[in-house]
Structure formats: structure tokens, C-alpha cells
Amino acid sequence: MKVMKYISKIISIAILMIGFSLTSCEKWTEVENKEIDHNGGANTLSPEERDAHYASLRAWKKTAENYGRPVSFGWFSNWSPEGSVRKGYLSALPDSIDMVSMWSGPFGISEAKKADKAYVQKVKGTKVFVCFILHNIGTGITPSSIADKVVAENPNDDEGTVKAKIKKAQEAYWGYTSGVKGSPDHTAAIKKYAKALCDTIVKYDYDGLDIDWEPNVAGDGDGSLKGYRGQYLHILVQELGKYLGPKATIDTGKRRYLLVDGELWQVKKESGPYFDYFISQAYGDSDLDYRESRVSRNFGEYYHTRKHIYTDNFESSSQSGGVLLKQAKYNSADGPKGGVGAYRIDNDYDNQPDYKWTRKAIYLMHKSYAEYIKKHPQP
Numbered sequence: 001m002k003v004m005k006y007i008s009k010i011i012s013i014a015i016l017m018i019g020f021s022l023t024s025c026e027k028w029t030e031v032e033n034k035e036i037d038h039n040g041g042a043n044t045l046s047p048e049e050r051d052a053h054y055a056s057l058r059a060w061k062k063t064a065e066n067y068g069r070p071v072s073f074g075w076f077s078n079w080s081p082e083g084s085v086r087k088g089y090l091s092a093l094p095d096s097i098d099m100v101s102m103w104s105g106p107f108g109i110s111e112a113k114k115a116d117k118a119y120v121q122k123v124k125g126t127k128v129f130v131c132f133i134l135h136n137i138g139t140g141i142t143p144s145s146i147a148d149k150v151v152a153e154n155p156n157d158d159e160g161t162v163k164a165k166i167k168k169a170q171e172a173y174w175g176y177t178s179g180v181k182g183s184p185d186h187t188a189a190i191k192k193y194a195k196a197l198c199d200t201i202v203k204y205d206y207d208g209l210d211i212d213w214e215p216n217v218a219g220d221g222d223g224s225l226k227g228y229r230g231q232y233l234h235i236l237v238q239e240l241g242k243y244l245g246p247k248a249t250i251d252t253g254k255r256r257y258l259l260v261d262g263e264l265w266q267v268k269k270e271s272g273p274y275f276d277y278f279i280s281q282a283y284g285d286s287d288l289d290y291r292e293s294r295v296s297r298n299f300g301e302y303y304h305t306r307k308h309i310y311t312d313n314f315e316s317s318s319q320s321g322g323v324l325l326k327q328a329k330y331n332s333a334d335g336p337k338g339g340v341g342a343y344r345i346d347n348d349y350d351n352q353p354d355y356k357w358t359r360k361a362i363y364l365m366h367k368s369y370a371e372y373i374k375k376h377p378q379p
Contacts, residue, residue, distance in 0.1 A: 009142075009347040025030075032061065035112045050278075058123075061125035061328075062125070065150075070337055070339040070365050071339035072340065072361070072362045073097075073099045074093075074311075074345025075103040075311075075341075076104060077346055079116075086349070090117060090120045091116055094355050094359050096362050097362075098131065099207075100127070100345075102130060102206075103344065106204065107141065107206070121205070125206070128207055129210045132212060133213075133214060133262075135214075135220055135224075136224050136225055137174050140200075141196055145164070146173050150160040151166075175188055176189035182225060186232075190236050193236070194236050197209070198252070201244070206301040207254075207257055208244050208276075209256075209259070210261060211233075211260045212265055213262040213264075214263050215263060215268055232379050233268065237258070237275075238274065240274070244257060246276055259275060259278075260277075260279065262281060265294055270302075275337055276309050277339075278309070279341075280310050283324060285327075286330070303331070304335065305332045308335060309320060309341060310337060310339075310340045311339070311341045311342055312324040312340075312341075318350065318352065321357035321360075324340065324342055324358075325364055327361075329367075329368045331368055336373070340365050
């Protein structure tokens with residue numbers, strides 16, 4: 001009930017802003033026609049026009065805070081912001097994209113990537129998240145030298161044996177040596193990793209973490225974070241939640257988000273309040289009532305429709321748009337959705353105009369949201 005009361009309160013405030021966001025900032029909810037983000041595009045505006053344009057954009061982006069409106073989301077792959085080919089640039093995404101989850105190495109990045117990320121964050125007001133399939137302690141930040149050392153010391157071992165030794169060495173790096181899940185050293189290692197991961201997110205100034213949780217379908221064996229219904233993931237989430245998400249208590253310099261996607265029904269119910277958004281990989285699925293019902297049942301009182309984002313798969317359907325537009329129009333009988341998006345959203349760049357389906361989806365999402373609010377006045 002705490003989540004419901006909190007969201008009801010912020011909705012009341014948000015409704016006062018809806019008229020503003022759909023009138024004075026209506027250009028952000030319409031299909032974007034102005035192409036000012038292509039190579040040299042922003043430079044076609046005068047400095048005054050450009051500053052006003054982006055100030056207006058950032059103000060509109062803020063209306064999504066505290067679930068004030070649905071968000072546009074996407075996983076971005078093949079990040080390569082160099083040269084004249086704009087597909088690899090975050091800055092080439094439509095202005096009205098709210099959130100981007102990096103399906104591409106987020107750490108140890110080049111100066112070009114730092115500049116590209118900083119531009120969309122600071123100028124466009126876009127949130128940029130780290131994303132990992134998070135089934136093992138140390139994912140994403142364990143030094144590569146650990147694995148290199150094992151390989152060098154075992155030149156005659158077969159591939160399977162080397163992999164097993166690498167896994168054991170990587171776990172030992174974090175202090176997990178017993179091999180027994182739920183043991184004190186296992187729990188301590190999870191907490192140590194969570195703190196180090198948050199420190200790295202802050203170091204590179206990302207806006208949060210998107211946990212890809214697919215324990216039964218990722219095909220990566222018995223990960224050290226896997227357990228019955230996310231029991232060990234919950235330990236990680238509790239520790240991450242000190243720094244990220246709606247329950248954060250430690251100051252990291254700004255509000256940072258915690259998201260989860262994948263097999264949401266395999267996440268422990270008690271992890272629910274630590275997440276800002278639940279993201280369904282609803283690939284090819286336009287009948288979303290079942291998705292909503294299943295996730296709602298799993299998280300119970302910690303669920304709200306405004307926390308639920310639905311996504312399609314642009315790895316396979318970027319040319320046709322798949323079912324993204326149908327998802328954009330959807331709202332549950334229990335409330336408006338939290339947003340829509342796509343996996344490998346950057347593939348939509350190849351359409352004409354670039355990001356054709358993403359732009360249309362953003363328009364339809366906000367249109368359907370406005371219609372829902374008109375028919376269902378909020379308390």
C-alpha cells in the first residue's frame with residue numbers, strides 16, 4: 001500500500017503538469033519532424049535557438065520523474081561515436097528518448113564515448129544506464145588479469161577445465177572461496193561486489209543500473225547469484241539499493257535509478273520496492289494483459305502499472321517495427337503503463353527517416369496516455 005499511496009500522491013501533482021507538457025511542450029510528444037541531431041544539425045540553429053530548444057527539452061524530460069508520465073526506453077548496442085556514420089552515436093537518438101540502457105561495454109570507455117554520453121545526459125536530459133546479464137558475482141568489473149593468469153598457468157588444460165578454473169579464481173577475487181551459496185563468505189562477496197559496482201557506475205557518471213535477470217534462459221550455467229526465485233539476487237539488490245533506486249540512502253551526487261528486466265517472475269517479491277521500473281521483454285507480444293497480470297502477481301503490493309515498461313525486439317523486427325506501435329497504444333485496465341521501448345533500438349536508425357518506429361511509438365504512447373488520463377481522472 002505504501003507504493004500505491006506514494007504514486008497516487010505524485011500522480012496528483014503530475015496531472016497538474018500534464019496540460020503543460022502536452023501543450024507548451026507538445027513538440028516532444030508529437031512525431032519529431034525537425035532533424036537537428038544529424039551531423040551538423042544542431043549547428044543550423046542560432047546559439048539562442050539551440051539553448052532554448054534544449055532547455056525546453058530538459059524541462060519536459062523532468063516531467064517523467066516520479067512517474068509523472070510514461071517514458072521511452074531502449075537498449076543501445078554497437079556504441080561507436082566516431083566518424084560520420086551517426087548510427088553509433090547516442091546523440092543521434094531522437095530528442096524525446098528518456099532512457100537508454102547500454103547493451104555495449106559501459107566501462108573503460110574512450111574520450112569520444114565519454115563526450116557522447118555527457119552530451120545526451122547534460123544537454124538532452126537523457127538517462128543512460130549500465131546493463132549486464134547479472135548472474136555472477138563480479139560481472140563487468142572483475143579485472144581481466146584474473147582470467148589471463150589462469151589461462152597462462154594452464155596451457156594444456158581443455159576449454160571446459162580452464163573455464164571452471166577461471167570462474168573459481170574470479171569468485172575468490174571477491175572473497176567467495178567456500179563454493180557454498182548462502183554461506184557467510186558468499187553473502188559478503190555479493191555485498192562487496194554491489195558496492196564496487198555502484199562505485200564504478202558513479203565513477204563513469206551513469207544514471208543507474210539495469211539488471212538483466214534471465215536465470216533460466218541465458219544459458220550461462222550455475223551462476224553465483226542464481227538461486228530459488230532470486231534469493232541471492234535479493235541480497236545484491238538490497239545492497240545496491242543503498243546507492244541506487246527509490247530506497248537509496250547514500251548520496252552519490254545525484255538520483256540514480258535501479259531497473260530490472262528479463263524473467264521478472266523469477267525475482268523475489270521483496271526485491272520489488274528497490275526497483276524504479278520493471279521492464280518486460282515482450283518481444284513480438286501485443287497482448288500485454290497477461291504480462292501485466294504475471295508481473296503484478298509476482299510483486300504484489302510493490303507493483304504499479306506506472307512502473308512497468310514493455311519492449312519489442314529490434315534485433316529481428318527493426319525494419320517492420322514489429323509490435324512496438326501496438327505496445328505504445330496499450331494501457332492496462334488497472335492503470336497506465338510506465339513506458340515502451342526496444343532491444344537494440346539503434347537498428348531503427350537504418351529506417352527512413354532514422355528512428356522511424358521509435359518516433360511514432362513515442363507519439364502514440366503519449367497520445368494513449370493523455371486519452372487514458374482524460375477517461376480516468378486520477379484521485
